[in-house]
Amino acid sequence: MPQNMRTMLAAVTSRAGQGTVLLVDGYRLDRRLYGSYLDRAGFICRDAGNAQEALDVVSGYGVDVAVIDVCGEPEYGLKLIDQLQETSFKGPVLAMSADNDENTKGSALSVGAQVFLAKPIDGETLIYQINQLVGKGHQMLNGGDPIVSSLSQDDSMTPLLREFISDAREVANTVRSAKQIGDHEHLRLVCRQLKGSGGGYGFTEVTESAGEVIEALNLAGDDVERQNASIDRLLDVLSRVRAG
Numbered sequence: 153m154p155q156n157m158r159t160m161l162a163a164v165t166s167r168a169g170q171g172t173v174l175l176v177d178g179y180r181l182d183r184r185l186y187g188s189y190l191d192r193a194g195f196i197c198r199d200a201g202n203a204q205e206a207l208d209v210v211s212g213y214g215v216d217v218a219v220i221d222v223c224g225e226p227e228y229g230l231k232l233i234d235q236l237q238e239t240s241f242k243g244p245v246l247a248m249s250a251d252n253d254e255n256t257k258g259s260a261l262s263v264g265a266q267v268f269l270a271k272p273i274d275g276e277t278l279i280y281q282i283n284q285l286v287g288k289g290h291q292m293l294n295g296g297d298p299i300v301s302s303l304s305q306d307d308s309m310t311p312l313l314r315e316f317i318s319d320a321r322e323v324a325n326t327v328r329s330a331k332q333i334g335d336h337e338h339l340r341l342v343c344r345q346l347k348g349s350g351g352g353y354g355f356t357e358v359t360e361s362a363g364e365v366i367e368a369l370n371l372a373g374d375d376v377e378r379q380n381a382s383i384d385r386l387l388d389v390l391s392r393v394r395a396g
Contacts, residue, residue, distance in 0.1 A: 171216035171286045172196040174241075176206045176232065177248075178221060182271075186219065189275035195282070203232040210241045217285045219278075221271075222260045223249035233263045237298060244285040244391065248273060254318075261321050262314040262395040264298065268321075299389060301354030304396035309354075313395040316353045324390040331383050336369050343369075343386070355393055361386040 173195050177183045183199045190197040198213055200206040209215065218236060222229030233245055244267075247260035252270035260268050267281050303309045323342060330338045343362040350358025361382070368375070368382040 171282075172198060172214060173282060174206060174209055174215045174218040174220075175199040176201075176203075176218065176220040176229065178202060178228070182221070186273070186278060189278050190282075192275075193279045193282075203228045203235065206232055207235065207239065210236065210239050215241055216243050217282055218243065218245045219282070220245060220247055220265070221249060222247045222256065222265075223251050223271075230259055230263055233260065233265055237264060246281055246285060258314040258318045261318045264394060266321060266324075266391055297392070298394040299355060299357050299392045300394050300396055302356070303354035304394075310395060313353060316349070316355075317393050317395060320358070320390045320393055324387055327383060327387060327390075331380065339383070340366055340369055346386075355389075357389050358386075358393065361389045 173190050175183060175186055175190065175197055177186065177199070178201055180201065183201065187197045187199050198209045198215065200209055206218075206220075218233075218241065220229045220232055222233070229247065229249075233247065236245070245265040246267045246269065247257075247265035248269045248271055249256050249260070250271040257268045266285060269277065269281065301309075301313050303313065323346065326342055327339065330336075330342070343365045346362035347359050347366065350356065350362060365379075365382045365386050368379045
């Protein structure tokens with residue numbers, strides 16, 4: 153990792169320590185390793201070795217972020233992400249796997265994960281991503297139910313929907329970065345693309361919220377509050393899109 157990236161991550165991770173993390177991994181040594189990263193960063197770590205243990209943690213404790221290994225038999229991690237949506241847990245999910253391929257990443261993002269990381273994961277990267285998700289989680293708690301594509305019943309569309317959702321997670325990071333630096337031109341470009349494609353994939357909410365951002369940027373002038381509110385709504389929508 154480049155030194156400037158390490159410096160940035162170190163600065164962000166030094167502000168960690170607010171929140172409870174559910175860590176689900178079937179490999180005990182990985183649980184110990186990632187758990188040690190979380191402990192040193194000041195998070196409360198509740199670890200689980202399988203899906204049932206994870207569900208027991210969620211039912212007994214408040215959890216802000218879930219970190220789930222999706223490389224397991226029989227795909228318990230992917231099923232668990234889906235099961236969590238039926239529980240009291242409404243926070244974001246970070247999926248991880250030693251299988252660093254587009255199919256695994258796409259499957260994890262399509263069932264509800266916000267971030268995918270390939271193992272092995274160094275401590276700085278893990279804590280940086282969790283810090284980002286803890287902030288997003290507070291927004292998600294006030295968000296809504298998963299947004300399911302109107303094309304979800306068409307099996308032939310499943311691969312395309314998964315690809316769209318995977319791209320949506322990446323686009324959300326781009327939107328968030330552009331918002332932070334005030335790059336309105338890039339925001340307009342990204343939102344025009346989302347407005348044109350969202351409805352085509354069965355996500356009318358994406359088209360509508362992207363259109364609201366464009367309108368706010370074009371008409372609100374110096375009304376930063378309105379602009380930021382519309383961008384936050386778009387980010388919320390992108391975090392909730394699901395293939396089915």
